[in-house]
Amino acid sequence: GAVVSQHPSWVICKSGTSVKIECRSLDFQATTMFWYRQFPKQSLMLMATSNEGSKATYEQGVEKDKFLINHASLTLSTLTVTSAHPEDSSFYICSAYRGGEQYFGPGTRLTVT
Amino acid sequence: GENVEQHPSTLSVQEGDSAVIKCTYSDSASNYFPWYKQELGKGPQLIIDIRSNVGEKKDQRIAVTLNKTAKHFSLHITETQPEDSAVYFCAASIIGAAGNKLTFGGGTRVLVKP
Numbered sequence: 001g002a003v004v005s006q007h008p009s010w011v012i013c014k015s016g017t018s019v020k021i022e023c024r025s026l027d028f029q030a031t032t033m034f035w036y037r038q039f040p041k042q043s044l045m046l047m048a049t050s051n052e053g054s055k056a057t058y059e060q061g062v063e064k065d066k067f068l069i070n071h072a073s074l075t076l077s078t079l080t081v082t083s084a085h086p087e088d089s090s091f092y093i094c095s096a097y098r099g100g101e102q103y104f105g106p107g108t109r110l111t112v113t
Numbered sequence: 114g115e116n117v118e119q120h121p122s123t124l125s126v127q128e129g130d131s132a133v134i135k136c137t138y139s140d141s142a143s144n145y146f147p148w149y150k151q152e153l154g155k156g157p158q159l160i161i162d163i164r165s166n167v168g169e170k171k172d173q174r175i176a177v178t179l180n181k182t183a184k185h186f187s188l189h190i191t192e193t194q195p196e197d198s199a200v201y202f203c204a205a206s207i208i209g210a211a212g213n214k215l216t217f218g219g220g221t222r223v224l225v226k227p
Contacts, residue, residue, distance in 0.1 A: 003197075004156075006156075017144075034187050034214070034215075041216045041222075042220070043202060043218065043220050044157070044202065044217045046214065046215070046216075049214060093156050093157070097157075097213055100208055100209075100213060101147070101159065101162070101213070102147075102213055102215060103159075104149075104156040104157045104158070104159075105156050106155055106156045107154070107155060107156045108206070109154070
């Protein structure tokens with residue numbers, strides 16, 4: 001149990017376009033999900049905490065208007081990267097919180113050309 | 114806020130030897146310390162965790178120790194195998210606060226040479 005999926009697993013988009021990444025908890029409900037960004041050979045950096053039915057809480061330095069987070073149900077959170085630029089190219093990972101633990105998705109590789 | 118330091122950044126060991134990774138944390142309120150293994154192109158997977166009311170925890174070839182006074186915790190992998198090659202991250206959090214918001218260490222790239 002406690003499986004988290006992400007879709008797509010990888011995406012290439014052109015500069016200036018927007019891209020949406022989905023994070024789903026497949027076999028449990030999660031009131032809280034987290035979004036992380038990971039650059040090559042670096043650690044995971046928390047971008048925001050997503051709570052079902054309320055606004056996301058963004059970490060310092062993360063542009064909330066650029067990284068739109070929606071947590072409309074207990075099993076789905078989405079991250080939309082708006083007006084993407086090459087510097088947004090990264091590995092985006094979500095996690096879902098249950099019973100004191102965070103369960104991580106497999107990640108989404110975003111490449112902006 | 115919490116700050117987690119992790120050492121070493123890279124670790125190369127011979128198959129069958131032991132590997133030790135150390136982390137220190139700054140927030141004395143932190144009481145949950147998980148370790149994750151991340152393989153290339155994948156998300157992190159929890160391999161073991163420890164809570165502050167316990168000093169040591171073991172699961173087969175993996176063990177974690179915690180020294181609350183010194184604010185450091187360590188991961189020990191014994192009898193290493195090539196499949197243990199990966200990046201390992203330590204993390205710290207406060208249980209129940211903000212859904213267990215995790216602060217990660219910088220990661221250790223472990224290479225097990227056959």
